[in-house]
Amino acid sequence: xxxxxxxxxxxxxxxxxxxxxxxxxxxxxxxxxxxxxxxxxxxxxxxxxxxxxxxxxxxxxxxxxxxxxxxxxxxxxxxxxxxxxxxxxxxxxxxxxxxxxxxxxxxxxxxxxxxxxxxxxxxxxxxxxxxxxxxxxxxxxxxxxxxxxxxxxxxxxxxxxxxxxxxxxxxxxxxxxxxxxxxxxxxxxxxxxxxxxxxxxxxxxxxxxxxxxxxxxxxxxxxxxxxxxxxxxxxxxxxxxxxxxxxxxxxxxxxxxxxxxxxxxxxxxxxxxxxxxxxxxxxxxxxxxxxxxxxxxxxxxxxxxxxxxxxxxxxxxxxxxxxxxxxxxxxxxxxxxxxxxxxxxxxxxxxxxxxxxxxxxxxxxxxxxxxxxxxxxxxxxxxxxxxxxxxxxxxxxxxxxxxxxxxxxxxxxxxxxxxxxxxxxxxxxxxxxxxxxxxxxxxxxxxxxxxxxxxxxxxxxxxxxxxxxxxxxxxxxxxxxxxxxxxxxxxxxxxxxxxxxxxxxxxxxxxxxxxxxxxxxxxxxxxxxxxxxxxxxxxxxxxxxxxxxxxxxxxxxxxxxxxxxxxxxxxxxxxxxxxxxxxxxxxxxxxxxxxxxxxxxxxxxxxxxxxxxxxxxxxxxxxxxxxxxxxxxxxxxxxxxxxxxxxxxxxxxxxxxxxxxxxxxxxxxxxxxxxxxxxxxxxxxxxxxxxxxxxxxxxxxxxxxxxxxxxxxxxxxxxxxxxx
Numbered sequence: 001x002x003x004x005x006x007x008x009x010x011x012x013x014x015x016x017x018x019x020x021x022x023x024x025x026x027x028x029x030x031x032x033x034x035x036x037x038x039x040x041x042x043x044x045x046x047x048x049x050x051x052x053x054x055x056x057x058x059x060x061x062x063x064x065x066x067x068x069x070x071x072x073x074x075x076x077x078x079x080x081x082x083x084x085x086x087x088x089x090x091x092x093x094x095x096x097x098x099x100x101x102x103x104x105x106x107x108x109x110x111x112x113x114x115x116x117x118x119x120x121x122x123x124x125x126x127x128x129x130x131x132x133x134x135x136x137x138x139x140x141x142x143x144x145x146x147x148x149x150x151x152x153x154x155x156x157x158x159x160x161x162x163x164x165x166x167x168x169x170x171x172x173x174x175x176x177x178x179x180x181x182x183x184x185x186x187x188x189x190x191x192x193x194x195x196x197x198x199x200x201x202x203x204x205x206x207x208x209x210x211x212x213x214x215x216x217x218x219x220x221x222x223x224x225x226x227x228x229x230x231x232x233x234x235x236x237x238x239x240x241x242x243x244x245x246x247x248x249x250x251x252x253x254x255x256x257x258x259x260x261x262x263x264x265x266x267x268x269x270x271x272x273x274x275x276x277x278x279x280x281x282x283x284x285x286x287x288x289x290x291x292x293x294x295x296x297x298x299x300x301x302x303x304x305x306x307x308x309x310x311x312x313x314x315x316x317x318x319x320x321x322x323x324x325x326x327x328x329x330x331x332x333x334x335x336x337x338x339x340x341x342x343x344x345x346x347x348x349x350x351x352x353x354x355x356x357x358x359x360x361x362x363x364x365x366x367x368x369x370x371x372x373x374x375x376x377x378x379x380x381x382x383x384x385x386x387x388x389x390x391x392x393x394x395x396x397x398x399x400x401x402x403x404x405x406x407x408x409x410x411x412x413x414x415x416x417x418x419x420x421x422x423x424x425x426x427x428x429x430x431x432x433x434x435x436x437x438x439x440x441x442x443x444x445x446x447x448x449x450x451x452x453x454x455x456x457x458x459x460x461x462x463x464x465x466x467x468x469x470x471x472x473x474x475x476x477x478x479x480x481x482x483x484x485x486x487x488x489x490x491x492x493x494x495x496x497x498x499x500x501x502x503x504x505x506x507x508x509x510x511x512x513x514x515x516x517x518x519x520x521x522x523x524x525x526x527x528x529x530x531x532x533x534x535x536x537x538x539x540x541x542x543x544x545x546x547x548x549x550x551x552x553x554x555x556x557x558x559x560x561x562x563x564x565x566x567x568x569x570x571x572x573x574x575x576x577x578x579x580x581x582x583x584x585x586x587x588x589x590x591x592x593x594x595x596x597x598x599x600x601x602x603x604x605x606x607x608x609x610x611x612x613x614x615x616x617x618x619x620x621x622x623x624x625x626x627x628x629x630x631x632x633x634x635x636x637x638x639x640x641x642x643x644x645x646x647x648x649x650x651x652x653x654x655x656x657x658x659x660x661x662x663x664x665x666x667x668x669x670x671x672x673x674x675x676x677x678x679x680x681x682x683x684x685x686x687x688x689x690x691x692x693x694x695x696x697x698x699x700x701x702x703x704x705x706x707x708x709x710x711x712x713x714x715x716x717x718x719x720x721x722x723x724x
Contacts, residue, residue, distance in 0.1 A: 007084050007085045008031065008044065008087065010084070010085070011082065011084030011085065011087075011089075012033065012044070012084070015035070015037065015080075016033040016035055016036060016091070017033055017034045017036060018031050018032075018044065019032045019033055020032055022043070025141065027157065028045040028047050028048060028051075029045070029046050029048070030043055030044070030046075031043070031045075031046065032094060040093070041093075042079060042092065042093060042094050043091065043092050043094045044091050045089060045091070045154075046084075046088075047060075047087065047088045047089065052086065052087050052088045053086075057083045057088065061083075063156045063157075064078060064081040064156050064157075066132075066133060066156060067155040067156025067157075068081070069131065070127070070131060070133060072124050072128070073149070073300065073421075074123050074124035074150060074151050075124045075127070075128065075151060075152050076092050076093060076095065076144060076151045076152065077092065077093065078090055078091070078155070079092060090157070092153060095144045095146050095151065097144050097146030098144070098145055099140060099141055099142075099144055099145070100117065100141075100143035100144075100209075101139075101141045104140055104209060107212060108208075108209065108211060108240065111210065111242065111243065111247075114209040114210050115206075115247070116150075117145070117209065118202065118206045118209075118269075118273055119270045119273070120149060121143060121152055121202055121205075122202060122267060122269055122270035123266075123267070123270065123335075124151070124152045125138070125152070125199070125202065125266040126265055128195075129194070129195035129265065129266070133155060133156065134193050135154075135198050135201075136186065136193060136198070137154065137157065137181075137201075138152070138198050138201035138202055138205060139181045139201065139205065140205060142154050143205075179224040179225050180204065180208075180214045180216065180217075180224060181200075181201040181205060182201065182225065182228075183196075183197040183200035183201060183228075184200070184228045184229060184257050185197055185259060187225045187229075194259070195265060196262050196264075198266065199254055199262055199265075200254065200256075200259075200262065202254065202266060202269070203251050203254030203255040203269070204216075204255060206251060206273075207251055210240050210243050210247070211236055211240050212239075213239065215233030215255060216228060216231070216233060228257065232252075232255075233252075233255060235248055235252065236248050236251055246272070246273075246274075247273055249272075250269060250272035250273050253269075253272070274584065300336060300337050300365070300421050301337065301338040301339070301363070301365050301366065302337065302339055302367065302368060302385075302417065302421070303339075303340035303344070303345045303359070303362045303364045303368070304324050304328045304331070304340070304367075304368045305324065305345055305346075305368065305369045305370075306320060306321050306324045306345070306346050306348075306349045307321070307323055307324050307369070307371055307381075307383075308320065308370070308371040309371075309372060310371045310372060310380075311372070311374045316372065316374050317452075318448050318449045319372065319374060319445060320371075320372045321448070322448030322451060323370075323372060323409075323410060324345075324346075324370075325342055325451060326410050327410055327414055327417075328341075328342055330410070330411075330414040331414060331417065331418075333552060333554055334418070334554075337418075337421065338364070338587070340362045340588070341586060341588040342455065343455070343588065343623065343626075343630075344362055344588050344626055345362065347626030347627050355367050355369070355386050355388060356388055358388075360388070361626070364388065365387070365388050365389070366385055366387060366421065367385075367386050367388060368383060368384070368386075368413075368417065369384055369386065370382050370383035370384065374403070377402055377404075378400075378403070379399070379401050379402065379405070379406060379409070380400050381398070381401070381406075381409050381413075382396070383397060383399075383413050383416075385416070385420055394420045394421075395416050395417070395419075395420040397412075397413075397416065404441050406441065407444075440475050440476040440479075442475050442476075443471075443472040443473075443476035443479050444472070444479075446468045446469070446475065446482075447468070447469065447472040447479065447481065450464075450467075450468030450469045450472065450482070450489075452465075453468070454485065454488070458661060459493065459497040459498070459664060459666070462489045462497075463489075465485070465489050466486060466489035466490065466493075469482045469485040469486040469489065470486060473486065478517055480513075480514045480518035480524055481514070481518075481521070481523065481524075483510045483511070483513045483514035483524075484510070484514040484521070484523050484524045484526075484527040486510040487506070487508075487514060487531055488530065490503045490506040490531075491503075491507040491511075491527070491531050491534060495534060496666045497665060497666060497695065498695060507530070507534060508531050510527075510531075511524070511527045511532075514527055520551060521551075522547075522549075522555050522558065523548070523552075523557070525544045525545070525547045525548035525551065525558070526544070526545065526555060526557045526558040529542070529543075529544035529548065529558070529561060529565070530561045532544060533561065533564070533565045533568070536568075538565060538569055541565050542562065542565060545558050545559075545561065545562035545565070553585075555585070556582055556585050556586040559578050559579075559581045559582035560579070560582040560589075562578050563576075563578035563579040563582060563592065564595070566578060567595065567599060572599050572602050575599045576596055576599045576600060579592045579595055579596035579599060580592075580593075580596060583596070583615075588619060588622070588623065589619065590620045590623060590637065591636060593612050593616040594612075594640060596612045597609045597610075597612035597613045597616060597640060597643075610643075613640040613644050614640075614644065616636070616637065617637055617640050617641050620634075620637030620640075621637070624637070624653075628656075630660075631656075631658075631661050631664070631667045632670075634653040634654070634656050634657035634660070635653070635654060635657040635667065635670045635671050635674060636670075637653055638651075638657070638674045639673070639677060641653065642674060642677060642678050643677070647678060650674065651678070654671050654674055654675065657671055658671055658687075662690075663694055665690075665691045665692075665694040665695050666696070668687045668688070668690040668691035668696070669687070671687050672684045672687030672690075672691060672708075673705065673707035673708060674707075676707055676710050677707055677710070681710070681714055685717060688708075688717075688720060689720060692720070692723075702720075702724065703721060703724070
């Protein structure tokens, strides 16, 4: 088609230099060109003449203009469009990857890879649907793969074509939409399609990625379309038995004939595709454990290192750590961005390690580092966002401000990171990132001191943290997050160390006040739920946790304490779901999975319990590699590694936990429980007596803890119980 290329070159002269044809499809020919102004390669798609003849320039450009407003990390944006001597074209960035169709030619995809692509496409479609744009032609040819990311192309094109009249185009040999992926309502010619039509197409595409064949096949397009109205696709596990049953159910619902029977949104579909770590083959309950690399690199991922203290007195650790933590908390609200946890990132504090090594250990592609110099009321904050692969800066800046401007600086840094990584925020994420700010900077400093000690998870540290939150409230009585922190300290002290009425009362009153001051603060609802659980007001607690999750779907504490609440009530199925979700939103956490193994055991699902134990041990090993003095991680992991048969490692971890904090009642009690499970009766009883001596709160719990069943007939245990 040299004449068409000549016409295109003439129309684009001065702006784009057309180099060569790189592809041809049913609707367009694709050329590689160079953007002369920005010195970048672009893809120019020239619609075939018979399609352009039916479209009309105005209609085409109107639909392209609507689609060009879409800006999302998994959408290949439209750069330009126009008319060239009766021919219509549009321009997109040139991606040096491959299409999903090219990838599928090599065979069906591994489950993890297929579901990652599905999540990316679902995210792009969900965003577009919220903007009122339906794609109408989701298929592997319209999904590009590049550096671990999937990007959807050609938004607006199918809408423009269908607006020209599908019957006219069909007569010329083209179809609007692709039969193998077309929804029943689209196939029947309905014009008023919504996002559920794209959802159906996405379901068909995911089915083919996992099965290696489309859900419907036939000798021609009409035969394929007719099957949509007369047959259901074969359950995918009959084709690919290794696919988890949760995925099979999600696909079946996505491909229901009636739109009302499908998921309401593509994001709901993506959530339903989540795999908790195992699938079950049809031949029996033998588990298939999903591979879990120690540090998988997400396409958009970041670690925020603790900022260096450059102050003259070197006494601002709490402040510099707090700034980094606040940025972590803000970024963690963004579902499209994986953020290394505070405990993982802060393990590198004070260590002069190469950024590439840090990125490798934490499994991230970018690292934010910075420094703070605080002198009187003056602040100098520097920050640099670094690409792990090549060590180059993606962004850097310096802020010379007054102390009271620290909140604005944190927001500006978070915003700069979002822009540098090309992350698009939903309205809900924007609201979640907004902080319940204090009115007084001094109150904020007390709050940061409190947060620094909460993370140590020890009785004395929590008592000190509580005093800091109380001081913050004295300075700023309207500081909601300080009340939530105060409530959490009192709840934890009551639950694990000191079950006195004063702690229970303070947890209740402080959590109430936090909600009164900030009813839209997810952390306040989670704190309230935790406090209500202590009084066994379970229905009210569950309502608060549900609200917290609605306000912030990434809030680990909401899922974790909600799961514990369900566990206490014997709602084991729900507890397992919530513990798995907590482990998903915080991939470095070991606590939720450790407790989840107990839930699965209680349900009689031993294979899943063992798998949860293996995943717990993997996370604990990675955690203690970075945080070797975390007693909680050591005794949590010891129980699971012992249950999996490695007695030597379990005993070693227990000794290390005791060495870290030999006088902490919670450490002593939990180490004692694991000793009991391992048959080390005398060591177990020594630890239990030590726990009581140092003030262990839940004395009545000792009478009923199943971990201690092996000690029930032991004279020392009976004597110990008699003293409670």
